Amino acid sequence: MKAVGIDLGTTNSILAVIENGVARAVEMEPGTSILPSVVRYLESGEVVVGQAAKDAAVSDPENTLASIKRWLGRTKTEVLADGSVGYQLAQDDTVLSIETAGGAFTPLQVSAEILKHLKAVADASLGFSAARAVITVPAYFDDAQRQATRQAARLAGIEVMRLINEPTAAALAYGLERQSHGSFAIFDLGGGTFDISILELVEGVFEVRSTGGDTHLGGDDFDYAVAQSLLKRGGLDYQTVSLATQVEARRVAEQVKRTLTEDNQAEYAFTVDNETISGILTRNEFMVLIDSILNRLRAPCRQALGDADLRADQLDGVVLVGGSTRSPMVRRFVADIFGHDPICDIDPDLVVAFGAASQADLLSADSELRLLDGGDVLLLDVTPLSLGLETMGGVVEKVLPRCSQIPASRAQEFTTFKDNQTAMDIHVVQGERELVADCRSLARFQLTGIPPGPAGHARIRVIFQLDANGLLSVSAKELKSGAEARVDVSPSYGLDDAQVEAMLQASLDFAEADVNARLFQTAHVESQRVLYAFEVAKQKDGDLLTEEEHSVIGEVIASLESAMQGSDHTVLQDLTETLEKVSAGFAHRRMDRALSDSFKDMDVDDLERVITDEPSSTAPKPE
């Protein structure tokens, strides 16, 4: 089955596909393959996506949502902390959603609309459905932002084969066309985000050496700075003018910016409250305005070089990605930091989508590129942010440092802090800062059943596992008793899976049967898990079951097994919960017994034995 590549951008989105071994962007509107990432919600319930929505931004700013990707996967608190929001937020303490004439929508739903539109247009023009895709994300996106992207795709009816980092996609697009060897910096300045990655390309293997950037820095900031300045020239303050004026000023600012890409000066004229603000902005004046923004690009570049253990002169080239790199000022700035004239042969707006399409093709069973290249292209990616645990005093202990190659697994041992401590809170965080408060909280779970003893006596091994998609699971195990707990990190930005499932159901574009099938599948997996866990427990500690429990549980299991043959997910969910409830007492007694090898999952165990770099791991395994 064929798959597509999607660049879900802050300002623009593109869908591309490999045809006859060549990447092609699908035309979204006559004459352009670029879909503005703008969604307008009308009172009638109609949703307008793309250029038509963008055109309405001035006349209907409240209901026209742009640059929403900046908020994807962020909590309401985080978004408010960023300052000017510009939209009417819904009165909800936990979930961030934006009030429009058509209702309140979360950034996830807005992103899903953009993806849905891309898919619908592609479905109509391609000879297949764009139901499977590789989607790109900024390298600096954290776990919650990645999860949110996945869920938005799910909501749009797209199966995500892989999320890949935008800079990596760009390298893939260039590498495939040129078969380059060497070390490259990928400088990606989009509308709202900045990414810098250092990659090494050898014999068809792309190895990401380091990555960095800023999720709140991009070409929009240039527009904002210019808009502020233009209004100020007209005696107005950007912060106090109406939303419509802000939008209009930014639109003019964007035009001025574009003109300055070619010319040394740009004329501008726009009307605010029947008064015309007009004048000329020179390139030099523009440079002064954006100077502080450009300077913020410097530190991430240095950091990325340092992480890759390279000096700028050891690079073989700098690849430009993102519309904002069209600006000659940005190009000069790049040449200045890296000492290289940047590479920009492929359209910087399309290069990321092309790379995503290449990766989608390579991950497909009937890959075209694999046949052409002999299947030798492989992507070795790294994790962009450090992952760690909270330790005493709110300090972060890093377990998987930034730039670790993925898939990765790393174990670290911890111990108890108090005498007779029988439980331990495991708080998983992501980020580079030392204090938990400055990092992003990903998940919390508790390890119970630690045998009582003096502080520092227990040995708790925590294992972090990151798969090739950069998704994390964490398990903790007390080595003496074998007590174990684990968590697959789920999004922590206000929406839980149930809420997303609810949105899925509400999504009218889905045939109801489809939704039910998916929900049933999910419930089925959960039932299997619970049944299996109970069977394992019974085999081990069956003697702890009372006779009454035995018969009650037996009945529940019988109905559950018959429900698993059916198709109703709610029945399945209810019965699964019932089984958990009626066996809770049993589970509790098992916990109390603190058996040494309960819940043992052999796979995790095997992996653990082989991944730690401790000498014991190399001892021959007894047969």
Added chain:
Amino acid sequence: MTHEAELQHWHCWSCKTLIARKERACSACRVLQAPDPSLSHFDRFGVPKKFALEMDALTKAFRNGQRATHPDRFVSSTDRERRHALEHSTIMNDGYRILKEPMARAGYLLGLLGLDVHDDKSVQLSSSFLIMIMEMRESLEELSGPDAHVERRRIQQSIVLEYEEGLARLGSRLDGAADLASDTLIHLGQLHAQLKYLRRVLEEVERLEAEGDTPTSGNLERLDPLRPETFERKGT
């Protein structure tokens, strides 16, 4: 078959053919096998079990291994093959990380020889060394004024020399003898631990240099030399 040969073989999980454990894929049915947990990282990459390692050979073996087993190569395979691909890829990333970095490689070699460098009890450092490190840190921290930068660089260079000389010594001792006496092993473990302290000081100097001349006490506080575990985790 001898007992030893038996240990080096197992049955393919899919077609049950007896195959060498070090084979990634079954020689008969080409199905991906689980990685052999008893294999050292050196054997896994097929490079000599030595400190003096040829980086190009290691990198090449790593890339070839990833090319053969990376999960992206198995997206449409069976669940079990996909799991083994993940295991292979993970373990190789880990092995590559350890072998490419000299200190981690030395620690790993010591581990293969039977010394756990992560165990504080088996590797104890003299108090005179710890005091020296502490004094070194203090003098670095106290540097101020216009000459601070120059003086810091001077101290840095002398530590770099000492570190590199120590690392070369550790490497040649590790590669020099096949069987090290246990007291020699402990001695090498101590040398390894000392080098970790020195490297940590160097990292600190670099951080101070990067920050300019405004060291915050917070930075140094966390480097309590009497808590070797903080080094351990940063270092390897």
